[in-house]
Amino acid sequence: MLVEMGCMSVFETRSHGLGEAKPGRITITSTRTEDMDPAKYASAHEALRFVKKGMSVGLGTGSTAEIFIDLLGKKNASEYLELCCIATSKASEAQALRLGMRLCGFDEIKKLDAAFDGADQVDWDLNLIKGLGGALVREKIVDYRAEKFYVMAGESKLVERLSGAIPVEVIPMAEEAVKRDLMELGATKFETRKDGRRKFISDNSNLIVHAHFQSVEKPEKLEDEINGIAGVVDNGIFAHKKPVVIVGRADGGTRILR
C-alpha cells in the first residue's frame, strides 16, 4: 500500500493489533511494562523484523530504544543471532550487557549494518530532532555511520516542520559564549539541561544547552551552522542522513515512512 503524505511516502501499513503486541502481556526484564507507551512498543516491535543474523547493530537511547533493546536482547539470545552492537549511551550499553549482548567498537567494524534509535521530532522530509535524552553526540556518531538508520517513533513525534528545543552539546567553559552565538543564528531562549539542581553532564563530560528555535526552515543548514560554533560538540538536528521511520500507533499498528 502506498499513500502520499506531504513529502513523505508511506510505503506500507501493518497492524500488530494489541493481540500480538499487547503491552500488558509481554514479559520484559528491565523495562517496566506499566510504563510502556503502546505506540512506542508497536514501533520497537516492528523494528525487530529489520534485524538479521550476524548484523552489526547500533543501539539507540531513550524509552523507545529501551523497549527495542529489551526485545532485541531476547531475540538475540533465543534465535542465536550473534549480533555485535555499539550503543549510543552508557545507559543503553549497560542494558545491552545485562541482556548478554556482545558489544563491539569501531576498531572491530568499519560501518554498522543498521542503527535503531528514537526521535523527538520527525518532519515531512524525515529530518529529525534528537537528543532531548542527552545522548545526541554518541547517537550521531553511531546513527550516521549505519548503512540503514531506523527511527522508531510514536505518531505524536510527527511534525510538519521542526521547531522548539534543539539540544546542543557544549564544552563547559564555552557555555555562555555558545549561547550568544546561537542567538545570532535565531535561537530565542535557552535552558542548560539540569539533573536535579545541578547541571546535567553528558556521557562525554559536557553540558547540554536546549536552544529554542521557532521554526527550522532549512534543517541541514542549521545543523551545519550550529556545529560551526566553536565550543559546540554537536547538535540534535539530524538532517544529513535520512532514516527509515517506523511509526507506531496507540492501537498497535505501524507504518513505514521513507
Ligand code: 5RP
Ligand atoms: C535521546 C534521544 C531519544 O531517542 C529521543 O529523546 C526520544 O526518546 P523517547 O523514545 O524516550 O521518546 O534522542 O537522546
